[in-house]
Amino acid sequence: MRYCKKCTMPDTRPGITFDAEGVCSACRHYESRKNVDWDARFKEFEAYCDKYRGMNGPGGYDCAVAVSGGKDSHFQVWMLKEVMHMNPILFSVEDNFPMTQAGIHNLKNISEEFGCTIISCKPNIKVQKILMRKFFEKYGKPTWYVDRLIYTFPLHMAAKFNTPMLCYGENVSFEYGGNADKETYSAMGQIENGVAVGMPMEELLGDGVTENDLSLTLAPSAEERAKLDPFYMSYFVPWNSYKNYQIAKAHGFHDLTHEWDRTHHAENFDQIDSRAYLVHSWLKYPKFGHAAATDYTARYIRYGMMTREEAILQMNLLEHTFFAFRDEDNDGAFAVVYKRTDGGYGLIEDVA
Numbered sequence: 001m002r003y004c005k006k007c008t009m010p011d012t013r014p015g016i017t018f019d020a021e022g023v024c025s026a027c028r029h030y031e032s033r034k035n036v037d038w039d040a041r042f043k044e045f046e047a048y049c050d051k052y053r054g055m056n057g058p059g060g061y062d063c064a065v066a067v068s069g070g071k072d073s074h075f076q077v078w079m080l081k082e083v084m085h086m087n088p089i090l091f092s093v094e095d096n097f098p099m100t101q102a103g104i105h106n107l108k109n110i111s112e113e114f115g116c117t118i119i120s121c122k123p124n125i126k127v128q129k130i131l132m133r134k135f136f137e138k139y140g141k142p143t144w145y146v147d148r149l150i151y152t153f154p155l156h157m158a159a160k161f162n163t164p165m166l167c168y169g170e171n172v173s174f175e176y177g178g179n180a181d182k183e184t185y186s187a188m189g190q191i192e193n194g195v196a197v198g199m200p201m202e203e204l205l206g207d208g209v210t211e212n213d214l215s216l217t218l219a220p221s222a223e224e225r226a227k228l229d230p231f232y233m234s235y236f237v238p239w240n241s242y243k244n245y246q247i248a249k250a251h252g253f254h255d256l257t258h259e260w261d262r263t264h265h266a267e268n269f270d271q272i273d274s275r276a277y278l279v280h281s282w283l284k285y286p287k288f289g290h291a292a293a294t295d296y297t298a299r300y301i302r303y304g305m306m307t308r309e310e311a312i313l314q315m316n317l318l319e320h321t322f323f324a325f326r327d328e329d330n331d332g333a334f335a336v337v338y339k340r341t342d343g344g345y346g347l348i349e350d351v352a
Contacts, residue, residue: 001289007298008311009177012288016177026177030302033238045236048185049084052165052229061089063165066154067118068092068273069107072169072241074248076233080167081114089161090118091154095146095276096125102254103273109252121153127213131204140283143276148198148217151191156216159224170234176295187230191219241299245269266296266314290315 001010004024011018017025055062063080067073067090080086092107099107111118128145136142158166168190173181180189192198204214219225233239249255255269262268264281270292271277281292297311306314333349 004298007301007308008290008294008315009298010288010290010294012290013177014288015173015179015181024177025181026175026298027302029174029181029183036238038238041236044185046084048165048231048236049080049086052163053086056162059087061087061161061163063088063167064154064158064161064163065090065167066092066150067107067110068150069103069110070271070273071245071248071253071269074106074110074113074251074253075244076167076169077110077114077116078247078251079233079237081116086165088116088167089163090116091157092118092120093146093150093153094120094122095143095274096123096128097274097276099274100256100272101259102256105254106273109254113252119157121149121216123149124213127209130207130209134207140287142279142283144199145217146276152217152219155191155220155225155228155230158228158230159220164227164229166228166230168230168232170239171232175234175239176298183235185231185235187232188225188228190230190232240303241270241296242303242305262292264291264293266293266300270296 001012002018002022003010004018004027005022006027007024009016009024009026011024019025019028049063052062054060063086065073065076065080065088067077069092073090077088077090080088090110107118110116123146131145132142135144141147154166158164166187168187170176171181171183171187171190172178174183180192198217198219201211201214204217205211220228245253245255249269253269256262256272257268260268260272262278271280285291293315297306297315300306301308301311
């Protein structure tokens with residue numbers, strides 16, 4: 001594994017690229033922000049909103065947001081409702097796993113705080129169980145069915161509600177590295193960004209699953225999609241996960257403080273709605289050699305919140321129970337930092 005010279009991201013992240021200087025595409029894209037005229041971008045956003053504002057008449061919804069109830073969902077709804085004065089309708093997909101207390105609160109809060117209607121999809125549990133096992137055993141992707149619906153359901157609903165302006169948060173490939181990392185406002189291609197790409201129907205059928213069960217996992221027809229204009233909020237405003245969290249918290253968002261200390265994580269506010277999110281984090285390590293702490297320490301470095309050296313220390317402590325190193329402040333002596341059973345850390349030093 002090679003690691004980015006600027007952040008902590010390894011080259012095993014699917015779709016990420018490294019340049020000749022050993023710097024990952026996510027870091028290079030972040031650096032390029034200084035060349036963006038963000039005032040001009042925001043004027044583009046205003047014009048984009050004006051294009052659809054009031055399109056369905058007085059009281060009608062004029063835009064939509066794909067939400068989970070998380071920090072980024074709060075930020076997006078706040079931006080559209082409170083800053084741009086649009087009238088959004090929200091589309092959400094449940095995962096049928098027990099929600100955290102924070103997750104239950106946050107989904108309710110996003111509706112109550114901003115005065116928005118949420119239409120939620122509760123997936124077919126029978127099909128979900130069958131496909132979870134099949135995709136775990138074959139691809140190591142047990143949550144594919146729900147992940148796919150998260151991408152397709154808002155598109156179907158936006159078409160039904162005649163809200164072409166469908167908001168997504170960040171362009172994941174561009175912000176963090178991936179196989180579709182072109183900077184664009186349009187989220188039309190997001191459905192094929194690698195997170196939950198479509199599967200051949202023959203892969204899905206059988207064991208009690210029929211075509212009728214899978215209609216929502218298919219993207220809308222080309223004719224319907226041509227009427228939509230989905231966009232990435234991250235194109236119009238400088239995207240920052242931590243600042244989104246701060247704005248969300250100011251509007252009633254709850255993190256996992258006092259509820260759950262997720263080991264192997266560098267934060268307590270991202271993807272906290274359901275236990276199912278941890279499945280993704282757990283499977284990252286055997287598949288790609290890194291986990292959630294790597295993702296966030298890489299962001300913290302780009303945001304200027306942490307040095308690379310600090311991030312490497314935190315990443316190693318969070319994603320392993322111990323790690324060995326040479327202590328340059330002690331003439332290169334061998335040392336081991338380990339996690340104690342009480343949750344603290346200990347240090348073993350070579351004193352010979």
